Amino acid sequence: MPHYKLTYFNLRGRGEIIRYLFAYSNIKYEDHRIERADWPRIKPTIPFGKLPILEVDGVILHQSLAIARYLAKEIGLAGQTPLDQALVDAIVDTIDDFMSMFPWTEENEDVKQQKFNDLLTNTAPELLRDVDSFLGNKKWLVGKSVTWADFYWDVCSTTLLFLKPGLVDNYPKLLALKERVQALPAIAAWTEQRPKTTL
Ligand SMILES: N[C@@H](CCC(=O)N[C@@H](CS)C(=O)NCC(=O)O)C(=O)O
Known part of the structure; x- marks a missing residue:
């Protein structure tokens, strides 16, 4: 088993889908959480200057969804067929497109609040309607068993529900x-024990 080291901030954010996959598969990893104050010093040492990164026996992977897809393939959660894998990727990207529209680091509080309200009030309903119809009456988003797309829905909707309770x-x-x-036992255990953060 490779040595895995995940580096991210002390947030769920873009690190949490990766932590879910480690939790579900019971693979040991280092959950390295850096302080915001240390980031300016660390940033120049990180390829592409963004977090999360995952070190796999010293090889540095960046981009949260590329990392998650790699782990999902390793543990059989990427989708059962190439077509299912494409459907998984598509729904993940659709949810991610929406999450990426939020100006998370906007410093002007009024501007930030206005944009968040607009997205949660006017744009979220379209996304929810579309994801709901994609799910239909199936148990899981794609295929007959859980995939990382289901995890991504849970991770992102937790943040959306923090921002706007009742949204769903x-x-x-x-x-x-x-x-x-x-309710998956390994996920339940992780969400119970993980560091409590708002985002
Ligand atoms: N698409 C990238 C986005 C990475 C990203 O923007 N990370 C943010 C934290 S969520 C970051 O590193 N911000 C600090 C900075 O840009 O200096 C991913 O999914 O990994």
Whole structure:
């Protein structure tokens, strides 16, 4: 088994999908969380200057979704067929497109608040409607078993629900999917023991 070291901030953020995959597979890894104050010093030492990164026996992987896809393939959560894998990637990217629209680091609080409100009020309903219809009456988003797309829905919706409680109330099937993911014993154990952070 390679030595895995995940470096990210002390947030769920873009690190959490990776932590879910480690938790689910029970693979040991170093969950290295850096302080914001240390980031300016560390940033120039990180290829591409962004987190998360995952070191795999010293090889540095960047881009959270590339890292997650790599781990998902290793542990059989990437989708059962090439077509299912493409569907998984597509729904993950769709959710990620939305999460990436939020101006997380905007310093002007008024501007930030206005943009967050707009996205949560006007854009989120379209995304939720589309993900809900993609899920339909299936148990999992793609295929007949859980994939990392289900994990990504849970991770991202946790943040969306923190920002706007009740956001998903009109979508009971999406809430039920979230509950199914959270009820997986390894995920339940992780969410219970993980460091508590707002984002
Ligand atoms: N698409 C990249 C985005 C990486 C990214 O923007 N990371 C942020 C934290 S979520 C970061 O490193 N910010 C610090 C900086 O840009 O200096 C990914 O998914 O990994």
